[in-house]
Amino acid sequence: MQGAERLSERLGAIDGRAYKAYQSLAGAYAFPDFELFIDHVQGDPFAGPSRVRVRLGRDKHRLPPHLLDGRERRVATADFLARQVAAAIRKLAKGHRGTGHSGLIAIDEGGQEVLERTAVAIDEEWLEARLFLGLPAAGRTVLAREARAMFFEELPAIVRGSLLYSALDGQALAEHVALYEDQEYIRRELPHLGLVAFVGEGAVLPRRSGISDAPMPREKAVPFAPPPGLTVEFQTPNHGRVRGMGIPAGVTLIVGGGYHGKSTLLRALERGVYNHIPGDGREWVVTVAEAVKIRAEDGRRVEKVDISPFIRNLPFGQDTRRFSTEEASGSTSQAANIMEALELGAKLLLIDEDTSATNFMIRDERMQRLVVKEKEPITPFLDKVRQLYRERGVSSILVVGGSGDYLDVADTVIMMDEYRPRDVTARAREVVREYPTRRQPEGGAGFGSVPARIPLPEGFHPLRHGKVKVEAKGLHSIRFGEETVLLQYVEQLVDPAQTRAIAAAMLYLAQKYAGRLTLAQAVARVMADVDRYGLEVLSSRRNGPPGDLARPRPFELAAAVNRLRSLRVAVADGEGRRKEAAGGE
Ligand code: ADP
Ligand code: MG
Numbered sequence: 001m002q003g004a005e006r007l008s009e010r011l012g013a014i015d016g017r018a019y020k021a022y023q024s025l026a027g028a029y030a031f032p033d034f035e036l037f038i039d040h041v042q043g044d045p046f047a048g049p050s051r052v053r054v055r056l057g058r059d060k061h062r063l064p065p066h067l068l069d070g071r072e073r074r075v076a077t078a079d080f081l082a083r084q085v086a087a088a089i090r091k092l093a094k095g096h097r098g099t100g101h102s103g104l105i106a107i108d109e110g111g112q113e114v115l116e117r118t119a120v121a122i123d124e125e126w127l128e129a130r131l132f133l134g135l136p137a138a139g140r141t142v143l144a145r146e147a148r149a150m151f152f153e154e155l156p157a158i159v160r161g162s163l164l165y166s167a168l169d170g171q172a173l174a175e176h177v178a179l180y181e182d183q184e185y186i187r188r189e190l191p192h193l194g195l196v197a198f199v200g201e202g203a204v205l206p207r208r209s210g211i212s213d214a215p216m217p218r219e220k221a222v223p224f225a226p227p228p229g230l231t232v233e234f235q236t237p238n239h240g241r242v243r244g245m246g247i248p249a250g251v252t253l254i255v256g257g258g259y260h261g262k263s264t265l266l267r268a269l270e271r272g273v274y275n276h277i278p279g280d281g282r283e284w285v286v287t288v289a290e291a292v293k294i295r296a297e298d299g300r301r302v303e304k305v306d307i308s309p310f311i312r313n314l315p316f317g318q319d320t321r322r323f324s325t326e327e328a329s330g331s332t333s334q335a336a337n338i339m340e341a342l343e344l345g346a347k348l349l350l351i352d353e354d355t356s357a358t359n360f361m362i363r364d365e366r367m368q369r370l371v372v373k374e375k376e377p378i379t380p381f382l383d384k385v386r387q388l389y390r391e392r393g394v395s396s397i398l399v400v401g402g403s404g405d406y407l408d409v410a411d412t413v414i415m416m417d418e419y420r421p422r423d424v425t426a427r428a429r430e431v432v433r434e435y436p437t438r439r440q441p442e443g444g445a446g447f448g449s450v451p452a453r454i455p456l457p458e459g460f461h462p463l464r465h466g467k468v469k470v471e472a473k474g475l476h477s478i479r480f481g482e483e484t485v486l487l488q489y490v491e492q493l494v495d496p497a498q499t500r501a502i503a504a505a506m507l508y509l510a511q512k513y514a515g516r517l518t519l520a521q522a523v524a525r526v527m528a529d530v531d532r533y534g535l536e537v538l539s540s541r542r543n544g545p546p547g548d549l550a551r552p553r554p555f556e557l558a559a560a561v562n563r564l565r566s567l568r569v570a571v572a573d574g575e576g577r578r579k580e581a582a583g584g585e
Pocket of ligand 2: 263
């Protein structure tokens, strides 16, 4: 490896030259405290920034080995370090140094969730932070003096301030790791206690605003108080006893008046599939990993999904066992969202009346009399929700403020009353006895089947103008070849770095597993590859590892595939037990 002086010399040689001259910097340089890898040099000051890595050996960073022991601890430590680097950048980098991105130094630090991400990588021998740099220019000419300040002053100061254990708040780091570990512990324990979710005492569920994921200030928020009947306790490895509300498996209703905090509770449960940073307010909100938010999503495409458990006998004899549409309605989209979630192995459905199609959720006695069953294609979720639990072990948590018919099918009823939950299950049973329903059950003998689908290679078109063009655009959209996949209603997607990983993973899946495996199997295989080789395996880049990917869940990866307008599938016979093609390698 060349010494850092070589970098200084090269900078000297290109000062004032055209921007392209920066390309000569690519390479690896030994600095006193770290190694610097310049992997990719941007083509001009307005292009995507240059990518560099700083790497520190164990003897330099001196992180205690127990904080790097095992996957969970490494993920949490890496997350902590990425945030420290970001804080050091805010403190130490000058920022703007010329045209375009000139002077920029950035790292993908993440939001309120702690996700496995590529921004900081930790190996047995070293740790590495992956940074984005805007190499400075005046107009389009190289500003070597500014660049020298970035490489020789700012970068070393950032490293010293954020990647050496001696510079860190050791207690904060230990707590970051301990909390992550305990959240994982609770998530693993939930099923053993017959629970699907947990909300800790004192949790702050509401957010600062509709556009901020930060917690509502403590003085405004009503802290979460678990109701007596549903209080449970975990003996955590690092935080001793943690008390809170346990939501049992089965069918749970969240009821209560408008504006009493129902949707806020459900949203916290949706996010509880992820671990949260200390201070988030949702540190102890933990949901089983296989929880999927379900909502209506009219306009989405659907490819050969069996929605017949919910919808049959559409006008003109449209087949609902292999239902395809370019533009689903509210009810058909919600049915497809459920069936796709089941196909991927969902164990908990989260549904809010605010974002559901009413005719998908309920059909009351009077409507049953007026519109006879033969004339109504939809069997409401009300008549299916118990079958889902009984036959498939799939629980549901539903926000319902408006339909008492759901009281008939609930195992647990939680009432939100001025942001405080109450266990009103017993009272709900009395109401059911006092006011029996006269509606007819419509669910039939059983739930129905969930056929597996095999995505076919011909459904993926990653090319645009003859070149592979697959990239995320922010949190909610992916450019896949000529097509744009919209994910704004995939509500458990939380980080643009996940969207970037999903974009890469779609291409990876298409190239490696399409046509050979069911969608659930293919997605599981992609995730297994990520387990084994890291998120970097998804990237098709050759010049250096990506620094801006975060791990998506299988459900969101599948959701993106399912929303490709070009998707083509073959329906397997049985549920993933396709005789000839299943199994693959
Ligand atoms: P609902 O779904 O019952 O109509 P929401 O969950 O939408 O009610 O909450 C209504 C409002 O109350 C929101 O603005 C939300 O931020 C606020 N809110 C929710 N929970 C709390 C809480 N625990 N403390 C203070 N404000 C809250
Ligand atoms: Mg609501």
